[in-house]
Amino acid sequence: PPLRxxxxxxxxxxxxxxxxxxxxxxxxRRGLVSVDLWDIRRWALDKHRSVDDxxxxxxxxxxxxxxxxVSAVEAVRASFGDGPGRxxxxxxxGRRLDQAFVSELAGEPRIVLLCGRYEGFDQRIFDVLRPExxxxxxxxLSGGEVPAMAVIDAVMRLVPGVLGDxxxxxxxxxxxxxxxxxxxxxxxxxYRGLGxxxxxxxxxxxxxxxxxxxxxxEAGPPA
Ligand code: ADE
Numbered sequence: 001p002p003l004r005x006x007x008x009x010x011x012x013x014x015x016x017x018x019x020x021x022x023x024x025x026x027x028x029r030r031g032l033v034s035v036d037l038w039d040i041r042r043w044a045l046d047k048h049r050s051v052d053d054x055x056x057x058x059x060x061x062x063x064x065x066x067x068x069x070v071s072a073v074e075a076v077r078a079s080f081g082d083g084p085g086r087x088x089x090x091x092x093x094g095r096r097l098d099q100a101f102v103s104e105l106a107g108e109p110r111i112v113l114l115c116g117r118y119e120g121f122d123q124r125i126f127d128v129l130r131p132e133x134x135x136x137x138x139x140x141l142s143g144g145e146v147p148a149m150a151v152i153d154a155v156m157r158l159v160p161g162v163l164g165d166x167x168x169x170x171x172x173x174x175x176x177x178x179x180x181x182x183x184x185x186x187x188x189x190x191y192r193g194l195g196x197x198x199x200x201x202x203x204x205x206x207x208x209x210x211x212x213x214x215x216x217x218e219a220g221p222p223a
Contacts, residue, residue: 003159005035005152008072009115012037014145027162043072052118061119069125085110087131090144094133106158115144182212183219
């Protein structure tokens with residue numbers, strides 16, 4: 001069965017390019033991953049389709065209102081045939097995403113990602129839905145959509161069959177250090193007077209492994 005993501009957002013259009021290019025596109029076409037988008041505005045209650053409002057007590061910006069968000073999550077979950085799924089709200093106040101959590105999520109059948117906009121969520125959204133809260137780093141973005149894409153991207157590439165080369169997800173070079181554990185080279189062989197280490201040009205894989213181990217953590221810009 002595929003790994004299923006359900007994304008609740010005010011801006012489903014932001015995901016269009018993300019879902020229709022490259023590895024994720026192929027994974028979806030192959031039925032390994034699914035991403036369903038749900039526009040929270042569908043669950044707005046008033047004639048103006050409001051989903052946000054000013055904070056009681058004053059302060060800057062707008063908050064996501066509880067009724068549309070809670071109704072959206074409940075309706076989406078009610079449409080599942082297979083349990084409630086794991087509910088995760090994207091917020092800079094959440095626990096920080098890391099590769100260990102990504103691996104944990106890759107073992108889930110169904111992940112519901114709730115994206116906020118504006119200054120944040122009405123507290124009662126957390127009180128009623130009890131989502132996990134997840135941050136992708138200590139900086140503030142203008143919404144949870146880019147963070148949700150980061151989660152989907154990091155998790156889907158661990159799903160068996162998603163990467164062309166099965167080893168890529170396990171290879172240290174694609175691990176938490178971002179594919180930069182040892183220096184990598186591709187064509188051209190000579191560039192601005194800089195060559196490629198001779199050992200990498202030959203077929204001695206034991207020697208290549210030794211070279212890579214020796215040059216571990218030397219990748220990227222000089223410290
Ligand atoms: N929403 C806004 N900023 C965010 C962040 N850094 N992580 C997750 N969600 C967010």
